[in-house]
Amino acid sequence: MSHEPGRLRVASYNTRDFLDDRHAAARVVRRIDPDILCLQEVPRRLFSSARVRRFATDCGLTWAGGHRGSGGTTIFTSTRVGPATTWHHRLTVAILMRTRGYAVARLDLDGRPPLVVASVHLSLHAGERHAHTRTILTRLLTAAGEEGRTILAGDLNEFDTGSAWRLIGSRMDLVSPTAPTFPTRRPRALLDVIFASSDLTVLPHTDIDLDEDDVRAASDHRPVWVDLLV
Numbered sequence: 001m002s003h004e005p006g007r008l009r010v011a012s013y014n015t016r017d018f019l020d021d022r023h024a025a026a027r028v029v030r031r032i033d034p035d036i037l038c039l040q041e042v043p044r045r046l047f048s049s050a051r052v053r054r055f056a057t058d059c060g061l062t063w064a065g066g067h068r069g070s071g072g073t074t075i076f077t078s079t080r081v082g083p084a085t086t087w088h089h090r091l092t093v094a095i096l097m098r099t100r101g102y103a104v105a106r107l108d109l110d111g112r113p114p115l116v117v118a119s120v121h122l123s124l125h126a127g128e129r130h131a132h133t134r135t136i137l138t139r140l141l142t143a144a145g146e147e148g149r150t151i152l153a154g155d156l157n158e159f160d161t162g163s164a165w166r167l168i169g170s171r172m173d174l175v176s177p178t179a180p181t182f183p184t185r186r187p188r189a190l191l192d193v194i195f196a197s198s199d200l201t202v203l204p205h206t207d208i209d210l211d212e213d214d215v216r217a218a219s220d221h222r223p224v225w226v227d228l229l230v
Contacts, residue, residue, distance in 0.1 A: 008228050012153035012192055014040040014221035025218035026058035031210055032225050037076040038119035038153035044072040071101035073119045081107055091132050102136050113147035115230055120154035129164040153194040168195050175202045176224040183220050192224045201229035
């Protein structure tokens with residue numbers, strides 16, 4: 001893409017714990033060429049950091065590490081946007097439920113207010129999704145401060161009629177395409193989305209000619225991306 005001053009490409013991708021073809025996923029990411037990549041379902045167990053770091057390198061992106069407790073969410077960035085301060089947070093779940101969390105990155109952009117980005121992977125249970133979303137939004141807006149420039153991206157595990165989706169939509173605008181993203185081969189559900197605060201300008205969507213063999217081999221989710229003027 002054209003790397004104009006103030007233009008950022010933000011992408012979101014659920015990589016299914018690298019159970020599919022990690023190299024194909026990296027090729028998909030390289031083709032999208034994001035400045036900020038919000039990831040869900042990256043390996044999260046003990047000794048998984050080396051695998052995630054190799055994936056970041058394969059994608060041509062940088063990773064701050066330290067994602068334990070984030071429920072498999074994290075954020076990669078391009079060297080084009082400079083260093084990011086990153087946090088990973090655990091969310092409270094019911095006993096025996098899959099661990100959940102989210103990742104937050106703060107980018108201090110030259111001459112512009114900072115940008116705060118969250119990568120989320122919400123629960124399969126509606127009540128938990130809503131409660132987690134309230135927590136995430138509160139902390140995201142606190143981290144953004146008075147400037148309020150925020151992006152939330154990820155796999156919501158619900159449709160636009162869900163209460164978590166509506167809660168996010170009451171604070172931010174849906175800026176990614178509305179084509180279904182799951183499952184990869186015959187998408188029927190829009191689960192993977194990007195929201196942004198209204199002070200960020202959404203640029204016309206850029207279609208990217210992805211290798212469909214790679215997309216199908218990489219994950220059961222399709223990636224989404226958006227270009228923003230910040």
